[in-house]
Amino acid sequence: MSTVPAEALPTGAPAVRTGAADDDEAAPLAPSARLLPALAAVYRAQLSRARVARIPLLFVATFQSIGIMVLMRGVVDGGSEARAVVAGSTVLVVAFVALNLLAQYFGQLRATGGLDHYATLPVPPAAVVLGAAGAYASFTVPGTVFTAVAGSVLFGLPLSHLWILAAVVPLAGAALAGLGAALGLLAPRQELATLLGQLGMSAALLLGVLPAERLPQPVGWARDLLPSTYGVEALARTFDRDPDWAAVALDLAVCGVVGVVSLALATWAYRRAAVR
Secondary structure, three states: OOOOOHHHOOOOOOOOOOOOOOOOOOOOOOOOOOHHHHHHHHHHHHHHHHHHHOHHHHHHHHHHHHHHHHHHHOOOOOHHHHHHHHHHHHHHHHHHHHHHHHHHHHHHHHHOOHHHHHHOOOOOHHHHHHHHHHHHHHOOHHHHHHHHHHHHHHHOOOOOOHHHHHHHHHHHHHHHHHHHHHHHHHOOOHHHHHHHHHHHHHHHHHHHHOOHHHOOHHHHHHHHHOOHHHHHHHHHHOOOOOOOHHHHHHHHHHHHHHHHHHHHHHHHHHHHHHOO
């Protein structure tokens, strides 16, 4: 290998290295995957896993909501109370899977060191959270549709506007899944994450299914803070003969904003848990 003569170098210039490469220099890390491809990969993996492991639990969630509507049928005849019961029971399926099960999943992932696996991959934290949340929310679609149709038939409500579920399920699912992921990641112990997920689902049950006008005022304030409330309200309004679409859109917008905030909180909680 040829070298540059010393006299050809300018005064004070560093000497030219004659080696081919610096063995001590660390190789550059692989570039981080882009958000959308990484999100799609995590979503497919989580959906495949959920399809195998969560089908019995989805059946339980759907059966639970149907049972609640059958029980409420004996004390509610119709009107706004019937609309609240059907809408609350429908969104309860989303809460059971997206909030309760996702809190348990991330709590288990943190407790067993599963976050270390994701931390070694060039995957953005947002892709992990959004992919898992999207998979669990998508998994609730069959149960929510079946519950909404069964409840509408049971209480004699119109079926013509059930297409609104195409907006209610992803928006309410995003809000509840983000909350569930944050609870699972922030809980110091796996058992506490399970407890928080159960409490969140119970709150969605009590505050979502019961008609709002029958709740005490302090409980009504707590209901307004629950992310699923706005999905319930949007769906309940569409059972009217002439729905107030502006109010429906406002409820869905609030639900979407809450979903963005809760998913951002879950992403922050994932980063916090992954570096510990």
